[in-house]
Amino acid sequence: MGKMKKLFRYENIGILFVFPAFLYMLIFVGYPIIRNIILSFQDVNAGNLVKGTKNFILFDNYMELFSDNVFRSSLSNTLRYTVLCLVFQFIIGFALALFFNRKFTLAKPIRGILLVPWMIPVTVTALMFKLLFATDIGVINYLLRSLHLIDTNVEWLTTPGTAMFALICANVWIGIPFNMILISTGLTTIPGELYESASIDGANKVQTFFRITLPLLKPTVESVLVLGFIYTFKVYDLVYVMTSGGPVNSTHMLSTYSYKLSFEMFKYSKGSAVANVLLLILLVVGMSYIKITTEGEEK
């Protein structure tokens, strides 16, 4: 221990290694966050964005949001979308993790291939689901027609209620591999002897699942859900490409509404205010994630 201490006496030399990355993030992330907060208290439009004086109007932008119906529906859309996506991708991902945990010949290769949807650029995923949900040539309408569940084609992406459904389907498709692989990894950490002794004690499969698997997976489940919440809640590309918030603003999320305000309506300050609301919610949820990841990290 003494020798170790001598060798690593100059602990602060570590700063030299970290500093370049930290500086980079400070310039390109830290400063923009502060700048965005300032922007949200100002009155900035296309005329005075880069040059020119910016007047401070303090909380006016935020006050305006309270009476803004699109903002309120964006907030509730984002919450509804996130919760529904989480529920489905978690249940399906969990089921697949349990299934592929059995040692059959194709288990590992196929579980590997199933990760592909997670890696594909979201813009492409959005395009593929737009094609599947297309009104006249969409394969989903074709299947429903063949099963006699519908008589006429559903206009999935241009009808308020069903557009949200299509978005959730696409997002669940992306989220399943993520949930599956994290839970699979969690399952491998449960010692096999536990299951052996449980079966000796006469526990059935359901009991084993609720008494052993689930409790021991708690840390994994927690981080899967919190991370899933964060990734889903800040969704941008998928919604922007599939519906752009439409029809009639029915699928706007906080992120897409913020983008629309800033870069289509040039109300930069109001857009920043929406983005800050989004950030605040993410930070509150993220704190629990940070608590999970830093527990046991610092000795």
Add this chain to the structure above:
Amino acid sequence: MDGEKRLSRRNNIILCIISLFILCLLLFPLYWALITSLKMEREIFQNPPTFYPHILNLQSYAAQVETGDFNMFRSFANSFLISLGATVIAVLLAVPASYGIARYYFKGRKFMLLAFLVTQMLPVSVLLTPMFIMFKNMHVYNTWIAAMLADATIGIPFSILILKNYFASIPKDLEEAAYLDGCNRFTAFGRILIPIARPGVMVCAIFSFLYAWGDLAYGMTFILDQEKRPITAGIFNFMGQYGTKWSYLTAFAVVTIIPVALIFIFMQKYIVSGMTSGAVKG
């Protein structure tokens, strides 16, 4: 759950068949996009739809090379350059940083670690407008550099958090031996530690590349000219212009997936490692 038990031959076959069925079901959207890109426009609109191209049509790919307002191979090259640049920035900065965090307990270490963790959960919406102003002032707006600089901010924190664990798992004795052999802290880091942590560096490079490759918001907001934009923005633009030209659109999608598919085929073990170690253990 019954993982440890050996499966009977019959059960093995049943499970394999079920798993193949799951595979087909989940990868159907990809298959559908691929075959649509190979169909004639007329066949795409045929009812009932055909589940494989009856007449093979490569026109959607060929036409893009020559004609069109811009061609997809150009935006492919743009994406490639932007992603490569972002990857280089991320790896060059993250490798030393993660080593510093793993090995030295300096003042402010905890704060920096926390800062990197928080940046991972930031929504792009918060950064877009300020970055937009900043890039305009730096005179890099409407260039690849703007997208590179912005994309690297996704790769850096992710890479640091992953690599930190790799460096922490390397025994300190190895480093001490290097010092005895006359290395200083910097040469030991370069000659001994980086080569050992190579798999970790690969994970970081791959994920930084994939994040940049998949980016739409930065490429679309910070680059104005279509001929400089990345392929994701190209697809989005194309959708706006030729919304129902599905053979071209899906050809575009297939080309965008090619690098992802190659990475998956040749570097699959790094993908699993990146997805799991990055998420569960910050």
